[in-house]
Amino acid sequence: MAPPLIQLDKVTRVYGSGETEVRALDGVDLTIERGEFVAIMGPSGSGKSTAMNTIGLLDRPSSGRFLFNGVEVQDLDRDRRALLRRNFLGFVFQGFNLLPRTSALENVELPLIYKGEPRALREAKARAVLEKVGLKGRENHDSTQLSGGQQQRVAIARALVGNPMIILADEPTGNLDSQRSHEIMQLLQGLNREEGITIVMVTHEDDIAAYAGRLIVFTDGRITRDGPVRERTGA
Amino acid sequence: MIWETVRLALLALKRNKLRSGLTVLGVVIGVAAVIAMVTVGQGSSRAVSSSVASLGTNVLALRPGSQQMGPGGSGSARSFNLRDVAALRELSVITAVAPTVNSSQTIVAGSANMTTSVTGSTSDWLLVGNWTLLKGRTFSDSEDRSGAAVCIVGETVRRTLFGNADPIGLQMRVGSVSCEVIGLLAAKGAGTFGQDQDDLVLMPVRTVQRRLRGSDDVNSITLALSDQVSNDRGIREVEALMRIRRRIATGERDDFSVMDMAQIGSVLSGINSVLTGLLSSVAAVSLLVGGIGIMNIMLVSVTERTREIGIRLAVGAEGRQVLTQFLVEAVVLSLVGGIVGIVVGLALAFIASIFMAIPFAPQLVVVVLAFGFSALIGVIFGFFPARKAARLDPIEALRHE
Secondary structure (H helix, E strand, O other): OOOEEEEEEEEEEEEHHHHHHHHEEEEEEEEEOOOEEEEEEEEOOOOHHHHHHHOOOOOOOEEEEEOOEEEEOOOOHHHHHHHHHHHEEOOOOOOOOOOOOEHHHHHHHHHHHHOOHHHHHHHHHHHHHHOOOOOOOOOOOHHHHHHHHHHHHHHHHHHHHHOOOEEEEOOOOOOHHHHHHHHHHHHHHHHHHHHHEEEEEEEOOHHHOOOOEEEEEEEEEEEHHHEEOOOHHHH | HHHHHHHHHHHHHOOHHHHHHHHHHHHHHHHHHHHHHHHHHHHHHHHHHHHHHOOOOEEEEEEEEHHOOOOOHHHHHHEOOHHHEEEEHOOOOOEEEEEEEEEEEEEEEEEEEEEEEEEEEEEEHHHOOOOOEEEEEOHHHHHHHHOEEEEEHHHHHHHHHOOOOOOOOEEEOOOOOOEEEEEEEOOOOOOOOOOOOEEEEEEEEHHHHHHHOOOOEEEEEEEOOOOOOOOHHHHHHHHHHHHHHHOOOOOOOOOEEEEEHHHHHHHHHHHHEEEEEEEEHHHHHHHHHHHHHHHHHHHHHHHHHEEEEEHHOOOOHHHHHHHHHHHHHHHHHHHHHHHHHHHHHHHHHHHHHHHHHOOOEEEEEEEHHHHHHHHHHHHHHHHHHHHHHHOOOOHHHHOOO
């Protein structure tokens, strides 16, 4: 049997030291299997963002083990983590985070540029994923020419283009109105169900979390609830 | 990959055209200044050599002050006088002796007036200076001796005072002296340092001494040697005579200098290269300032694009790749500045060479050096901001507003 995709083992993350010490993660054990759609919730300062950054290999645990696809990665240096990010991870942020004055196509090509893929191949892949997220015909628009929902679709396409094992979405609907939010969530849900892409998403809205299959709640750096999403929303 | 990076850098620079343009301008000015200075310097040193050569190889210049002080560096050294001129004329190796007495005077003819340099000398002055008369005649012996109120004018003076009229026989007032124009010199054009050689009035030496300057001094003496005599021997004989006349004891240094045209040429090109060097170093400072401008703009750019850097790092850019991107941006800025600067500098030098009437002397080695140097500036001043970008923490960078 294949190892779990994400496995955190007594992971702590401490900022500062002495009296100002903050334990953002305090002995977190967490396993995420391939193909799961996980929503992470919790009040601000609960450690959910730190957990997300750790899983996303942007941050490093202060102690504990992090196995990515069965491989220990907690001690990797900056550049090795960058290599893993570009090859296995895709990010979707709250603020869309597209490069300014850069076309949708070029934004989507960005991860492939760092992989060193030839231009023609990059462009073909980028066009294909833009079509998949419903932006065919808008390849040459830049962020000022796209609505919020369209910008987030570009960001999702950028996360998808490298064919990642997992997509990490940090409040992907935080800046969108209700209707756009649901469109984006349907898109993510479709990717999870039809293509089997693992998704981990931070949100603070129950109806957004409801699209996930599993809900994890953080409080004060610990996981205080972990189970199927319906138990809570259905209550 | 490197072409990809260059393309990305160009895109990033294109996004902020005005700022990129202004940054480039700093380097353009620096490089253009260096190129123009060096090219003009080269041209004028060629002009010096050729104008010195045109004066003839058998001409000597006798000036007060020791040679170490440079030409014209007479300081407090004693001037010459007309008895020196008479004595020199007795030397068998000498064929022509032209004393020079200079005076700046206002000249009036009818309603026109101008200020110009009045030279007092003899007919020999035309001979040693390679001048030819276009019209009229030179001073007669009696005019030379008596200090008559006659003058020979250069082309510029004629044009200013008389227009296209034939000036021979016309009257003009030089300072307080009313004199008759008896000759017109053929035009020579601009001189070694761009001065107008035709802007002059020649009068008998005694006229200038008595009526314009009120002293018996002679500023300098120009001599022509007989063809059968070597310059060295001529210089030795003139030196020996002048030491006796000026009562310089054995072992004491000369308080005058005798130089042939080759020596004058080397002194002039010495001055020329010192000037060129000085101006080029000033220009080099502006190139340095241009480099600091690049660093400044790149630092601003890194701060401003913190979020963008965060995105790049998040999607998997290695530190090295971000470093390369910003470094390439800086180098592209400085190279564009370098290329434009070379073109502008050469154009300026070309225009200057026309106005100064010197040869246009572009030098490949200087162009190549300027190009390489501007690339180097990009690397040096781009490195610090680029490293700053590469070391950003992706989480912090993404949060940056």
